[in-house]
Amino acid sequence: MVQSLRSALSRAAAGYPFGVRLRKHGDRYFHVPAFFVIAAVLAGCGAGLAADGSIRPVPLSEEAGHADRVGPLRFRGGLELHHDDPAFGGLSSIRVTPEGTGFTALSDRGRIVTGSLIHDAEGRLTGTSGLVVTPLRDSDGTALTGRRSDSEEMAHLPGGGWVVSFEREHRLMRYPEVLAAGTPTAMTGPDGLSGLGGNSGIEAMAALADGTLVLIAEGEAEEERHPGWLGGEGGWQSFTYLAQPPYRPVGAAVLPDGDLLVLERRYSWPAGVGARIARVPRERLLAGGEVAGETVARLERPLTVDNYEGIDVRRPPGGPTRVYLISDDNFSASQRTLLLVFDLEEDRR
Numbered sequence: 001m002v003q004s005l006r007s008a009l010s011r012a013a014a015g016y017p018f019g020v021r022l023r024k025h026g027d028r029y030f031h032v033p034a035f036f037v038i039a040a041v042l043a044g045c046g047a048g049l050a051a052d053g054s055i056r057p058v059p060l061s062e063e064a065g066h067a068d069r070v071g072p073l074r075f076r077g078g079l080e081l082h083h084d085d086p087a088f089g090g091l092s093s094i095r096v097t098p099e100g101t102g103f104t105a106l107s108d109r110g111r112i113v114t115g116s117l118i119h120d121a122e123g124r125l126t127g128t129s130g131l132v133v134t135p136l137r138d139s140d141g142t143a144l145t146g147r148r149s150d151s152e153e154m155a156h157l158p159g160g161g162w163v164v165s166f167e168r169e170h171r172l173m174r175y176p177e178v179l180a181a182g183t184p185t186a187m188t189g190p191d192g193l194s195g196l197g198g199n200s201g202i203e204a205m206a207a208l209a210d211g212t213l214v215l216i217a218e219g220e221a222e223e224e225r226h227p228g229w230l231g232g233e234g235g236w237q238s239f240t241y242l243a244q245p246p247y248r249p250v251g252a253a254v255l256p257d258g259d260l261l262v263l264e265r266r267y268s269w270p271a272g273v274g275a276r277i278a279r280v281p282r283e284r285l286l287a288g289g290e291v292a293g294e295t296v297a298r299l300e301r302p303l304t305v306d307n308y309e310g311i312d313v314r315r316p317p318g319g320p321t322r323v324y325l326i327s328d329d330n331f332s333a334s335q336r337t338l339l340l341v342f343d344l345e346e347d348r349r
Contacts, residue, residue: 054082054083055081055127055128056080057077057078057080058078058079058304058338059078059304060075060078060304061302061303062304069345070297070298070299070303070342071295071297072296072297072344072345072346073277073297073342073343073345074320074342074345075340075341075342076123076125076322076342076343077119077124077126077340077341078125078304078338078340078341079125079127079338080337080338081337081338081339082337083113083133087109087111087133088107088131088337089109089328089329089330089331089337090107090108090109090111090328090329090330090331091105091106091107091113091309091310091327091328091329092106092107092108092151092152092153092203092251092309092310092328093105093106093151093152093153093154093251093309093310093326094310094311094312094324094325094326094339095154095156095312096117096312096322096324097314100117100119100314100316100322101116101117102115102116102117103115103324104154105310105326106136106151106152106153106154106164107151108149108150108152108167108328109149109150109331110135110143110144110145110148110149110151111133111134111136112133112134112135112136112180113131113132113133114130114131114132114134115129115130115131115132116128116130123319124341125339125341128339136149136151136164136179136180137175137182137183137184138183139173139184139185139186140183147168147169148168148169150166150167150169151164151165152165152166152167152201152202152309153165153202153203153204153205153251153252153310154179154205155205155206155207155213156207157207157211158207158210158211159211160176160177161174161176161177162174162175162176162177162179163187163205163213164184165201165203165205165215166201167198167199167200167201167202168198168199168201170189170193170194170196170201170202171189171193172186172187172188172189172193173185173186173187174186174187188233189236190215190229190231190236190238192227192238196217196227197219197220199218200218200219200220201218202215202216202217202218203217203218203250203251203309204216204218204249204250204251204252204262204263205252206252206253206254206260207254208254208282208285209258211232212232213230213231213232214229214230214252214260214285215228215229215230216228216241216249216252216262217249218248218250219243219248219249220248221245221248221266221267222246223248224243224244224245225240225241225242225290226241226242226249227240227241228241228291230287237287239285239286239287239289239290239291241292241293242290242291242292242293243264244264244276244278246266247264247266247274247275247276248265248266249262249263249264250263250264250265250310251308251309251311253311253312253313253323254313255279255313255321255344256313256315256321257282258282259279259280259282260280260282261277261278261280261296261311261313261323262277262278262293262311263276263308263309263310263325264276264278265307265308265309267307272301273305273306273307273308274299274301274305275298275299275308276295276297276298276299277296277323278292278293278294278295279294279296280293280294296344304338304340306327306329306335306336306338307328307329307335308325308327308328308338308340309326309327309328311323311324311325311326313344319343320343320344320345320346321344322342322343322344323341323343323344324339324341324342325338325339325340325341325342326338326339326340
């Protein structure tokens with residue numbers, strides 16, 4: 001990391017953009033603005049290395065005195081997660097148990113991360129415990145590796161079991177209820193799935209109450225129109241999701257009333273990172289149509305931001321819907337694995 005920073009400073013002196021080019025895996029690279037790098041290095045100098053399964057609380061805003069809400073989202077706790085297992089990181093999807101006491105996340109190196117969520121007496125997220133990293137299995141029962149391991153999103157089916165989407169080798173796989181113990185079976189995907197760009201696959205996916213899957217491809221940063229599909233094993237029908245460039249759809253979750261929350265991510269130079277959460281009314285999810293979501297909130301600096309890729313929701317008894325966000329650190333020392341929790345306070349229908 002220090003060597004990367006030295007290289008960035010040398011390039012800046014020569015007139016190049018001031019930043020660090022970090023490799024994710026395979027042929028994927030990201031150019032990270034140097035202010036992210038410097039912040040990470042300084043933070044590391046003061047805090048030292050995190051212990052196995054350790055966490056650090058994070059605020060909603062990096063500025064003191066900022067209100068604890070963004071739009072209708074009321075902040076209910078944030079954590080920076082760490083684990084000594086080198087396979088920990090790159091989390092691109094999260095699903096929380098109905099009672100809110102545990103979570104499952106997937107990494108884009110084919111790993112499952114599970115753990116318990118700890119809350120205080122007022123229901124704020126204060127910690128995690130029992131973080132476990134296990135491999136996701138391929139159809140032959142072996143641990144996923146290489147190009148086949150780029151798991152991006154998961155959807156829990158109403159009748160039990162999971163569907164997991166993969167990039168690079170684009171496909172959908174169906175897993176049993178216990179992800180870590182299960183051998184998956186291939187699921188017939190929609191026409192056009194295999195023709196998506198290597199890193200532009202299905203990153204947003206959710207299951208509606210009747211089991212219908214909603215798929216949205218990430219596409220490219222400059223694109224407004226993104227391929228989408230509705231369906232399942234019985235067949236697929238296409239639609240077009242309209243994002244707000246440079247934001248791209250990277251996660252989805254279904255609200256209790258059937259509306260869809262879509263997480264859109266911005267990851268670009270020089271604008272940096274940011275997130276947009278959009279709400280798509282259920283009645284707009286129609287085959288052959290164009291679907292545009294209404295902005296719920298944007299997370300921009302000085303709010304605590306990183307490469308948010310996963311979103312989930314749950315409805316506690318008698319309270320507002322809870323919204324969970326998790327970030328993909330790209331296995332980079334200049335980024336963080338963040339877990340943020342909000343209450344969607346206008347959603348009491």
